[in-house]
Amino acid sequence: MQARLNAKRSFRHGVHPPEQKEATNRQAIRQFPFAPVMVIPLSQHIGKPARAVVREGQEVLRGQLLAEPDGFVSVAMHAPAAGVVKRIALAPYANGKMVESIYLQPFPGAGQE
Structure with missing residues (x-):
């Protein structure tokens, strides 16, 4: 029993499920x-929340800083799209x-590039 508890648990050479890409591999990539x-x-995350550096009603560009780190374990946040806070x-x-x-409302037609 002890040997089974100490046994290395892994998959030999990883997991390789069937890809089944036939339905979509010839279709163009679409953006929603x-x-x-x-x-x-x-x-x-488990750290301290970031501190907002934008205000309500402010227009922001994609990638613009929305919130800055506010502690040792904190992270900056950037706008995922251009829009209005x-x-x-x-x-x-x-x-x-x-x-x-x-809460960010993207501009109509805001790009993803």
């Missing part, structure tokens, strides 16, 4: 439009808690 509102949580308020996070977030 942005969501009408993007919610960017200021808390991205609609509000900075609480929003539900993936763990179910409410966290301060930036």
